[in-house]
Amino acid sequence: MKKIFGILGLLIAVCLVTASLSDSFLSAYNVENVLRRSALFGILSIGVAFVIITGGIDLSLGSVVCLVGCALPWLLTVQHWPVPLALLAVVALSLGIGLFHGLLITKLRIQPFIVTLCGLLLYRGIARGFTADQTVGFGNEFKSLRLLATGKVPFFPGFDLPAPLLFLAVVAILAAVFLNRTIYGRYLLALGRNPQAATYSGISTQRMTILAYVVSSGLAGLGGVLFVLDVNSAQPVDFGSFYELYAIAAAVLGGCSLRGGEGSIVGVLVGAALMQVLRNMITLVTTRNNVEFAIIGAVILLGVVADELTRRIAAKRRAAQVLQGATAA
Amino acid sequence: MSSPILEARAICKSFAGVRALKGVSLAVHPGEVLAVIGENGAGKSTLMKILAGVQAPDTGDLLVDGVGRSIRSVQEALSLGIALIHQELNLAETLDVGANIFLGREPHRWGWIDAGRVSREARAVLGQVGLLVDPGTLVSTLTIGQQQLVEIAKALSVKARVLIMDEPTSSLSDHETQVLLRLIRELRAKGVAIIYISHRLGEVHGIADRVEVLRDGENAGHLSRSEISHAAMVKLMVGRELSQFYPHQTHPSGEVALEVRGLRTAAYPAHAVSFEIRAGEVVGMAGLVGAGRSELLQALFGVVPALAGTVRVAGVPVIAASPRDAMAAGLALVPEDRKHDGLFLEMGVRENLSIATLHRDQRVGFLNRTKERDLCAEMIPAMRIKTPNTEQPVQFLSGGNQQKVVIGKWLATRPRVFLLDEPTRGVDIGAKQEIYRLMEELAAKGVAVLFVSSDLEEILGMSDRVLVLHEGRLNGELSRSELSEEAVMRLATGGNHSTAVAAS
Numbered sequence: 001m002k003k004i005f006g007i008l009g010l011l012i013a014v015c016l017v018t019a020s021l022s023d024s025f026l027s028a029y030n031v032e033n034v035l036r037r038s039a040l041f042g043i044l045s046i047g048v049a050f051v052i053i054t055g056g057i058d059l060s061l062g063s064v065v066c067l068v069g070c071a072l073p074w075l076l077t078v079q080h081w082p083v084p085l086a087l088l089a090v091v092a093l094s095l096g097i098g099l100f101h102g103l104l105i106t107k108l109r110i111q112p113f114i115v116t117l118c119g120l121l122l123y124r125g126i127a128r129g130f131t132a133d134q135t136v137g138f139g140n141e142f143k144s145l146r147l148l149a150t151g152k153v154p155f156f157p158g159f160d161l162p163a164p165l166l167f168l169a170v171v172a173i174l175a176a177v178f179l180n181r182t183i184y185g186r187y188l189l190a191l192g193r194n195p196q197a198a199t200y201s202g203i204s205t206q207r208m209t210i211l212a213y214v215v216s217s218g219l220a221g222l223g224g225v226l227f228v229l230d231v232n233s234a235q236p237v238d239f240g241s242f243y244e245l246y247a248i249a250a251a252v253l254g255g256c257s258l259r260g261g262e263g264s265i266v267g268v269l270v271g272a273a274l275m276q277v278l279r280n281m282i283t284l285v286t287t288r289n290n291v292e293f294a295i296i297g298a299v300i301l302l303g304v305v306a307d308e309l310t311r312r313i314a315a316k317r318r319a320a321q322v323l324q325g326a327t328a329a
Numbered sequence: 330m331s332s333p334i335l336e337a338r339a340i341c342k343s344f345a346g347v348r349a350l351k352g353v354s355l356a357v358h359p360g361e362v363l364a365v366i367g368e369n370g371a372g373k374s375t376l377m378k379i380l381a382g383v384q385a386p387d388t389g390d391l392l393v394d395g396v397g398r399s400i401r402s403v404q405e406a407l408s409l410g411i412a413l414i415h416q417e418l419n420l421a422e423t424l425d426v427g428a429n430i431f432l433g434r435e436p437h438r439w440g441w442i443d444a445g446r447v448s449r450e451a452r453a454v455l456g457q458v459g460l461l462v463d464p465g466t467l468v469s470t471l472t473i474g475q476q477q478l479v480e481i482a483k484a485l486s487v488k489a490r491v492l493i494m495d496e497p498t499s500s501l502s503d504h505e506t507q508v509l510l511r512l513i514r515e516l517r518a519k520g521v522a523i524i525y526i527s528h529r530l531g532e533v534h535g536i537a538d539r540v541e542v543l544r545d546g547e548n549a550g551h552l553s554r555s556e557i558s559h560a561a562m563v564k565l566m567v568g569r570e571l572s573q574f575y576p577h578q579t580h581p582s583g584e585v586a587l588e589v590r591g592l593r594t595a596a597y598p599a600h601a602v603s604f605e606i607r608a609g610e611v612v613g614m615a616g617l618v619g620a621g622r623s624e625l626l627q628a629l630f631g632v633v634p635a636l637a638g639t640v641r642v643a644g645v646p647v648i649a650a651s652p653r654d655a656m657a658a659g660l661a662l663v664p665e666d667r668k669h670d671g672l673f674l675e676m677g678v679r680e681n682l683s684i685a686t687l688h689r690d691q692r693v694g695f696l697n698r699t700k701e702r703d704l705c706a707e708m709i710p711a712m713r714i715k716t717p718n719t720e721q722p723v724q725f726l727s728g729g730n731q732q733k734v735v736i737g738k739w740l741a742t743r744p745r746v747f748l749l750d751e752p753t754r755g756v757d758i759g760a761k762q763e764i765y766r767l768m769e770e771l772a773a774k775g776v777a778v779l780f781v782s783s784d785l786e787e788i789l790g791m792s793d794r795v796l797v798l799h800e801g802r803l804n805g806e807l808s809r810s811e812l813s814e815e816a817v818m819r820l821a822t823g824g825n826h827s828t829a830v831a832a833s
């Protein structure tokens with residue numbers, strides 16, 4: 001819990017700065033928009049957090065977003081599949097991708113980085129293939145289905161909550177309960193800390209690893225569905241590109257260590273929100289979108305450095321207290 | 330006596346929540362062996378790390394050759410001629426033996442590593458410690474004992490004036506220990522000052538010129554050569570006398586609990602091992618380092634695959650393809666290498682203790698936090714684990730207390746057959762006795778106990794029966810009445826049973 005104070009502070013600071021620089025930041029429209037984006041990216045970040053906790057990495061999720069985001073409108077408008085069947089197909093597709101990654105990583109012992117890097121190339125390529133690089137979209141149809149992402153839930157007069165936030169809430173609560181309250185969550189953390197000792201303790205490390213990749217791809221699939229429903233169409237060349245980096249950055253900012261074994265869902269959510277507020281700030285405050293990556297890179301670095309420094313100061317202070325207690329006694 | 334080569338005065342050191350050293354002083358002279366002893370967590374390793382520049386003291390002075398120095402880094406310590414062999418192994422496992430010995434000080438010409446010299450000099454120091462492996466061997470393929478010898482060889486290659494050894498023998502068998510002790514005597518004769526830490530008091534008795542005792546981060550007293558005795562050391566360490574060190578009693582043994590027939594492991598595929606252990610028996614397994622004892626336990630526990638053979642627990646055949654299967658059959662294994670295989674170092678004591686029983690105590694997949702808390706409330710006092718609280722990451726516990734956490738974790742699974750690989754490695758004598766008592770209690774409750782140990786004293790003191798392995802073969806079995814140090818050693822070095830028993 002203590003770990004997220006730093007990043008929470010950073011989020012608040014960025015919000016304050018943006019609010020003071022731009023009047024439209026706090027407008028109901030903008031807030032809703034940022035919340036919607038944060039929710040969508042939050043879902044992806046929670047997914048990748050599972051993998052990072054086991055000490056792995058998933059670079060493929062932006063391409064999974066693209067594949068699912070293209071497949072859904074393609075199946076519905078080009079292939080004319082019924083909605084439930086199309087949804088089922090993309091869910092199965094994304095879970096299957098996770099299973100595929102998990103099996104390659106555990107059974108063949110191929111490094112997660114390689115497996116998911118190849119995934120990154122592969123799934124976007126497939127999407128570009130079956131769409132022939134053409135934008136696929138819903139046009140004016142499927143309005144009710146699109147409500148899943150574009151819908152609003154009245155919160156208080158004049159302000160509505162975007163629907164993806166509800167999805168995020170459900171996903172986040174389930175994920176937090178899983179990680180903190182179930183034995184499997186503990187196994188996942190233990191596996192990230194020391195896979196060897198986990199095996200000796202009777203944990204099926206392979207099954208847990210596969211599970212993590214299935215969760216990651218599954219949530220990327222859910223994200224892909226919501227993203228495409230939100231924006232109405234997908235352009236396979238760049239739909240979802242770099243999303244894996246936003247998600248990984250959010251997870252790391254939120255306290256997941258890339259060494260594995262560490263991470264909290266609340267932290268990941270704050271991290272995801274921070275990323276989106278930053279992007280929003282850049283659009284609102286500057287006229288030049290091309291500095292976006294530079295600013296985001298700088299802020300992430302700042303966050304990580306600040307986190308490390310506070311930890312060191314805290315450790316020093318604790319040691320000093322012990323010493324004081326000792327001389328007083 | 331000559332003036333001290335290295336001296337520490339009133340050293341204090343605190344870690345978050347723990348005062349490890351509270352004004353400890355120590356001096357060592359050229360050509361002497363100073364043994365530093367004390368219970369787990371007394372502060373021995375911390376003091377040694379400070380002497381060798383690994384950690385900085387909070388307050389206090391260090392003097393080298395009578396001159397005040399602040400030793401701020403390992404490099405600085407080395408340049409002053411001080412080398413430390415760590416208690417925990419610190420080798421780069423993916424590099425070979427030669428590269429490890431010269432890590433950071435590779436002999437080079439124009440930036441190219443002089444491979445010939447590395448190999449030659451590595452071979453020489455390896456010979457000194459009696460480890461006959463090629464310098465090109467990957468460290469990860471060596472056993473723990475062999476890795477320990479590499480660490481010692483590495484320290485020797487520095488040609489230090491002060492050589493600090495923090496529990497160098499904890500994973501060595503008797504034979505290797507003797508080689509090391511001989512080496513220490515040679516170094517002493519050459520005028521090297523040696524600080525020697527061990528929980529094996531027999532060794533200390535045999536080698537030390539002086540003994541310094543630490544207790545709870547303070548100097549508890551010292552003994553000169555003539556004052557050194559087992560009883561005197563124990564009294565200073567523990568603050569009281571320990572009676573009847575090995576609480577061993579023979580229990581009426583019951584049914585066969587563990588039956589092993591024709592078991593072959595990858596380490597020695599040519600030799601099939603068969604034996605059985607009855608409920609209530611405590612069986613020791615002896616052998617030299619590399620005799621295949623650990624592999625045998627690992628195969629039984631499903632960590633490594635068995636190539637052939639059948640295993641039955643209480644008459645029921647067990648196919649242990651994984652530790653999970655073995656656990657379900659009622660087996661537990663306290664592994665030899667606690668850092669690698671036993672512990673989640675960054676996780677707390679509670680999480681480490683409960684990890685193997687989460688599955689049993691679950692409530693439809695959910696953690697049973699009450700049970701987890703009860704387990705801590707039971708195990709921490711029962712095992713006398715010294716920790717400030719249940720959430721302390723185990724990496725901050727002293728070696729011996731870490732070992733108790735591992736044993737506690739397996740005890741909690743209430744096994745039928747308890748396998749222990751070097752259960753008292755790095756454990757102080759108070760805790761050792763507790764572990765022995767625990768083994769006794771388990772046996773009295775009808776658990777079959779099989780333990781591997783390189784500590785001959787312990788094998789003799791604790792076993793109803795001893796199985797001796799030699800190069801992967803079960804070379805003999807000694808009943809309690811046949812047990813003697815010589816008999817075990819003869820079998821361990823390949824002698825046959827009748828001459829082994831007759832000779833003793």
Ligand SMILES: Nc1ncnc2c1ncn2[C@@H]1O[C@H](COP(=O)(O)OP(=O)(O)OP(=O)(O)O)[C@@H](O)[C@H]1O
Nearest residue numbers: 344349369370371372373374375725726727728729
């Ligand atoms: N980095 C650390 N952070 C917090 N506490 C520590 C750290 N290192 C050591 N300690 C604590 O300091 C005390 C002394 O530890 P130390 O390792 O020096 O004991 P030791 O005498 O070597 O014990 P053992 O015989 O078990 O090896 C212990 O209570 C230990 O938990």
Ligand SMILES: [Mg+2]
Nearest residue numbers: 373374416728
């Ligand atoms: Mg120690």
